[in-house]
Amino acid sequence: MEIYKTRQEANQRINDLKKQGKTIGFVPTMGALHEGHLSLIRCSKKDNDITAVSIFVNPTQFNDPRDLERYPRMLDKDIEKLEAEGVDILFAPDEKEMYPEPDTRQFDFGHLDKILEGKHRPGHFNGVAQVVSKLFEIIPATRAYFGKKDYQQYLIIRELVRRYMPDLDIEIIPCPIVREKDGLAMSSRNLLLTPEQRRSAALISQTLFRARELTDLMTVDELKQFVIDTINQSPHLRVEYFEIADAETLLPIESWDETDRKIGLIAVYCGEIRLIDNIEFN
Helix, strand or coil, rough: CEEEEEEHHHHHHHHHHHHHCEEEEEECCCCCCCCHHHHHHHHHHHHHCEEEEEEECCCHCCCCCHHHHCCHHHHHHHHHHHHCCCCEEEECCCCHHHHCCCCCCCCCCCCCHHHHHHHHHCCCCHHHHHHHHHHHHHCCCCEEEEEEHHHHHHHHHHHHHHHCCCCCCEEEEECCECCCCCEEEECCCHHCHHHHHHHHHHHHHHHHHHHHHHCCCCCCCHHHHHHHHHHHHHCCEEEEEEEEEEEECCCCCCCCCCCCCCEEEEEEEECCEEEEEEEEEE
């Protein structure tokens, strides 16, 4: 596996490969790799000649400095996993390389970056757009792969390319959520949970799965309250939000017949660790 630390070297290598007619798959990550990340890599390897991965903990998308400080970092272990998966290129810059000077760009995604995660984490999606736009310029891939656990982020990045990078011929590929055996959505933040918190966290996905079975028996509002009340019964869990929305616009729905594609999106604090998940009601 080739490892690059600078933007110039990574960009030159990718462009050389593209001149050779190679298709490039790109998986941007913040490291602490788990099976969810590896599933994206496998999708990329299936679709493309070359697979590139980036590892960079992006400071501009953290609105809580404590969250940035405790985010797990384990580059050596990540490199071992990438090599085992047969990744071709790793781009692993430091903060100075990605932000030689402060990035003051402001992005506007209409309502999409102001609701749900955008409402509860002000500035988060602007930071995501800053770093992803930089990464797409450095690694102008054929396809880029994102997990649907961060469903709102996937829609934001798709809109980023449409609104701000229309000349970038890159396809944004969403990939299914990968879950632990007990249903918990895989996340690097799961590493920060105590054993007791980790056991309690499984209630999040279990409740979402149960909610999907109850759509014929409850109204939208009733089901939302059921999910919130059920999860909040655990002393370790506190629901920050749960919304049932149109899967394309993320605007909340009031009745099941409003749209063909419905999704329930949730954020839950497990102790001080914030976990997100979602369930599709198709």
